[in-house]
Amino acid sequence: MTEVDRPDCVLIGFNEIDFGDFARAQKAFEATSGSYQELLTNSVLLGDRRRTYMDLLNAVRERMTGRPSHLTAFEMPSLGVAYLASFLRRRGFGVDIVNFFNTGKEQLARLLARSPRAVAITTTYYVDDEPIRQIIQFVREHDPDVPVIVGGPRVHNLCAGQPERVQDVLLRAIGADIYINSAQGEDTLASVLTALRDKNGDLSRTPNLIHRDPARPRGPMLRTLPMVENNDLDQNAVDWSLFDSSYYTPTTYMRTSRSCSFGCAFCNYPAMAGPLTLSDISTIEAELRYLCDHGLRNIIFVDDTFNVPLPRFKKICRMMIENKFDLRWVSFFRCSNADDEAFDLMAEAGCVGVFLGIESGDQRILKNMTKFARTDRYEYGIRELTRRNIVTLASIVLGFPGENEESVTNTIDFLNRTQPTFYNVQLYYHDVLAPIEKQRERYGIEGSGYSWRHATMSWQEAAEWKAELIRRVQGPALMPLYGLSIWCIPYLLSQGMTMDEIVRFTRSATRLVVKGLDADRTDPEQEIDAIVRELTGAEAVRA
CATH class of the missing domain: 3.80.30.20 (tm_1862 like domain)
Known part of the structure; x- marks a missing residue:
């Protein structure tokens, strides 16, 4: 679909932060939380840096083919982005999408140059706020005035069970302007976009919101009445x-x-x-x-x-x-x-x-x-x-x-x-x-x-x-x-x-996980060569 001249909304999908940096940040909590131990058994150690299995697979493929490999499952359509884009377009909104932030930065910069009325960030896979902050920082650098909306599971889980003053601290640290606090939220998003487009930004009648007060930027955040959404799955299946x-x-x-x-x-x-x-x-x-x-x-x-x-x-x-x-x-x-x-x-x-x-x-x-x-x-x-x-x-x-x-x-x-x-x-x-x-x-x-x-x-x-x-x-x-x-x-x-190649690679990666449980460093060249041999039965050819 062609890009809209002035979008009502730009929807942004997943931001995959550098896993090695994420691991170093989590290590600070090693003595007080199991989060770092959880990370250790979901990654491999290459050199002195933690890497995902997909990072390892790309390194192995590069060694096997002599060509760069940039596989990432986040190339696939973000279902959250696709669903919201379909929901909003059906209701007459001009919507553009950036499916994967990491590879869509040039596209996003181009869209922000068209002065969209809003940017909305999905949070389906996030267990940490740093990826959201990185997106917001990029948006602010290219368009300081565009309202940034954040909703989805991350916001709902952050707010659930917390007093309002704690919610305010957590949400201000993320840095968006408008937060949708709803188990669903798509109808609320449509109402926000209507208010920004047709009602001079008056959000007072839109439910399920926590948002900055333009008159008191440092004061408590404003809240609108909660309202349970029940969006029909058949009527709103992705078009x-x-x-x-x-x-x-x-x-x-x-x-x-x-x-x-x-x-x-x-x-x-x-x-x-x-x-x-x-x-x-x-x-x-x-x-x-x-x-x-x-x-x-x-x-x-x-x-x-x-x-x-x-x-x-x-x-x-x-x-x-x-x-x-x-x-x-x-x-x-x-x-x-x-x-x-x-x-x-x-x-x-x-x-x-x-x-x-x-x-x-x-x-x-x-x-x-x-x-x-x-x-x-x-x-x-x-x-x-x-x-x-x-x-x-x-x-x-x-x-x-x-x-x-x-x-x-x-x-x-x-x-x-x-x-x-x-x-x-x-x-x-x-x-x-x-x-x-x-x-x-x-x-x-x-x-x-x-x-x-x-x-x-x-x-x-x-x-x-x-x-x-x-x-x-x-x-x-x-x-x-x-x-x-x-x-x-x-x-x-x-x-x-092939399925057989996927299974054999995962078994090889498991061996490296076990090795990383008792080591602070591995030899990346040696480990990649070993996996190539396990997958092909042949010696690796280095570029």
Whole structure:
């Protein structure tokens, strides 16, 4: 789509900050929080710098080909940006998008020269504010006067449960002008843009806002009345005809539901997002048909529990089969909520990989988590998915209240016994907005976030057990949270890699993660050469 002469809004997607710099910043909290330990087991050590798996993959590809490699999954369409652009364009707003800030800076500077009425920044993937601050600084350098709007999960989570004075401190540190504090927020954004365009910037009648007071820049921030949004998924499905096909092909994301029907004790998402809401299958079919007709080959379904309800999931699979969409796709999957027919249908419909929220291989811990799942059903699900050549990622949370040596050992045994393709282990994060907070006294919980202890474990002990788990799990490859995850598989397939190459690379990277647990430095040239040999069976050729 051509750029607008004077946009009502420029939407900005993800900003990937330098991981080595991020790691150094987190190291300052090494003694007081598990956040740095979480980072260590989600990255590799090259020289004396922490790097993501994708950084490592690019270095390996450069060594193998002699050509620069700049793979990044953030090249794929940001679903948040696409959804908001579609939502706003349908309502008559002139919207331009910068999908990936890192590679879109020249485009953004050009758009800012056209004096847009607003800039809006999505925050879907952020767990830190620095990437947002960097975007705002760039915007201010090119257009000091344009109103900057920030919304999405980061803002909602920062504000939830905090008094207004604390909210003000946190939000002022980010540096935007207008914050949308809503679990959804797209309708609020449209109202803000209307006010900026047609009402001389009067925001007083727009709900869900926290914003600077132009008359008192250093005074308390102003707030408007909260109002729950309930935007219809069918009416607001992304209209991909509003985008050039080069934007969403060959790989994109898609959502077919909102929220989650389960209430896991460690997760606040269902409470934040509201009741489970489902798109009609006819809406999904129409969206997929348009995408496939215009060149889509790979898709990532982002629903938290794609196969819930199970009868609907089977209908979606049958619909994809009947239409012969011939897509390769990945999704979240609850393998305790599936049967043989579901496994057969998803394989025939093109599923190549699933993210399994296993959380623990210990039945007692699953009960503490309110998971309503059994380890024997997990084993059955992993076995049946593997039989159908669907790769699996088993996600583990280590350190939940009640965790001890026995439960960690059971989880290690579970992973070694079931042999998922990949696994990830996350240090428990105590979210004070999650249901588990109500059981603080029962479990003897102290602290929050990554700084906690309870009756059976501290975050420091959990970090040690996490490293021990990674050393003792044999077979499954460690797949990280940062840079390269199971959601990257369709992207890497579209870049010419095979599934076997992805698996073998991840196993090689796992070896380097383990090495980095006990070292302050590695030889990058030696490590890259070793991975090239492991992938090709040949000596690396250096440029």
